Amino acid sequence: MKIGIIQQSCTADTEENKQKLARNIADVAKQGAQLVVLQELHNSLYFCQTENVDNFSLAEPIPGPSTQFYSDLARQHGIVLVTSLFERRTAGLYHNTAVVFEKDGSIAGKYRKMHIPDDPAYYEKFYFTPGDLGFHPIKTSIGVLGVQVCWDQWYPEGARLMALQGAELLIYPTAIGYESSDTPEEQERQREAWTTVQRGHAVANGLPVIAVNRVGHEPDPSGQTNGIQFWGSSFVAGPQGEILYRAPKDQEVNMIVEVDVQRSENVRRWWPFLRDRRIEDYSGLTQRFIDE
Numbered sequence: 001m002k003i004g005i006i007q008q009s010c011t012a013d014t015e016e017n018k019q020k021l022a023r024n025i026a027d028v029a030k031q032g033a034q035l036v037v038l039q040e041l042h043n044s045l046y047f048c049q050t051e052n053v054d055n056f057s058l059a060e061p062i063p064g065p066s067t068q069f070y071s072d073l074a075r076q077h078g079i080v081l082v083t084s085l086f087e088r089r090t091a092g093l094y095h096n097t098a099v100v101f102e103k104d105g106s107i108a109g110k111y112r113k114m115h116i117p118d119d120p121a122y123y124e125k126f127y128f129t130p131g132d133l134g135f136h137p138i139k140t141s142i143g144v145l146g147v148q149v150c151w152d153q154w155y156p157e158g159a160r161l162m163a164l165q166g167a168e169l170l171i172y173p174t175a176i177g178y179e180s181s182d183t184p185e186e187q188e189r190q191r192e193a194w195t196t197v198q199r200g201h202a203v204a205n206g207l208p209v210i211a212v213n214r215v216g217h218e219p220d221p222s223g224q225t226n227g228i229q230f231w232g233s234s235f236v237a238g239p240q241g242e243i244l245y246r247a248p249k250d251q252e253v254n255m256i257v258e259v260d261v262q263r264s265e266n267v268r269r270w271w272p273f274l275r276d277r278r279i280e281d282y283s284g285l286t287q288r289f290i291d292e
Contacts, residue, residue: 001142001261004028004036004079005245007234007253009216014043014058018066022073024254029077031256034142037082037212039234040150040175041096044086046214046230050222051126059088062110067099075105080140082147084173086127087112096128098147098173100138109138113149114158121179121225124151137167143261146170146207153198153211157285163205164274168261170201174213177230191231191249199241206268208244208259209237215252239267 006024010017021042028036041047043066047055060066066085074081080103087097096113112131116124135158137146146167152158153172162170176194178187195211202209215232235246236257247253268274284290 001259002032002034003210003236003257003259004031004033005210005212005234005236005247005253005255005257006036006038007212007215007232007247007251007255008039008042009230009252010042010045010214010218012045017043018069022069025073025077025079025081027254028256029079031254033079033256035080035082035145035169037171037210038084038173039212039214040084040173041086042084042173042214045218046175046228048124048127049121049218049220049225049228051123052221055127056088056094059086059094061089062087062097062099063107064088067101067107070099071101071105071107074101074103078103080108080142080145082145082171082173084149089129093129094127095131096124096149097131098149100140100145100147103141108140109136111136111138111147111149113152115151115155117151121220121228135161135165137162137165143168148172150174150176153194153201156201156204159201159205163207167205167207168264169259170198170205170207170209172198172209172211174211174234175230176213177228180226180229187231191233195233195235195246198235199237199243202237202239203241203271204273206239206264206271206273208239208261208264209235210257211235213247215247215250239264240271 087095118125146162214230219227
């Protein structure tokens with residue numbers, strides 16, 4: 001399968017961002033992409049750096065104007081397209097939602113981000129209600145996609161549940177970057193941890209992983225921090241965690257990565273982790289913490 005990943009910087013002009021994405025999608029489609037994956041909240045700047053009620057105006061219903069825009073692109077180029085949108089479900093109820101489009105432009109499915117962070121410069125709990133659709137892969141004409149969003153990528157449980165329901169690829173649209181006050185050494189530890197944990201999902205489940213991150217600097221509108229330097233580094237890993245491609249930290253990228261989706265079958269035969277799971281002893285996973 002030829003996978004197109006688009007790692008780009010964003011501006012405050014949402015229409016400019018969408019038109020830039022349209023050009024980049026056309027570029028990877030021309031190179032033969034069958035599946036195209038975009039980064040988290042790609043229509044706008046990463047607005048969660050501050051808590052500002054005016055930012056709720058960025059949200060849209062699904063279906064709505066943006067889903068129509070990306071539907072047309074998927075149909076025009078004959079691709080399966082993974083997008084990441086700020087969903088307005090009703091007044092006062094919003095989600096961080098991935099929407100997957102089929103080659104004919106129809107909506108194949110959606111996933112609402114389940115794990116919502118609340119850290120300095122990542123004030124997502126102010127904006128997003130945790131997802132209520134669960135961890136369920138989305139069936140498409142090119143395969144079964146286990147789509148989650150950003151903070152979800154740190155949790156093995158979601159990846160496992162997607163795999164147990166037949167996901168053939170694990171996909172994570174992402175927005176993550178450096179805190180400027182951290183030392184360069186700490187910044188690199190964080191970036192490598194981000195890559196490593198997702199490679200672990202690939203190994204543990206015998207599935208390829210696709211993570212597409214933002215790139216570039218986005219200022220903090222409040223001026224309280226130095227903003228976020230998104231670390232790019234979008235990557236595709238194979239079912240043994242092998243890196244098939246990793247983008248630069250500081251450059252925009254349109255890239256085609258070819259993945260042998262049949263390889264997962266052999267890897268799971270060599271390493272039958274699903275066979276050897278002790279499911280009768282995992283009940284504690286549904287508890288917040290196990291006190292002695």
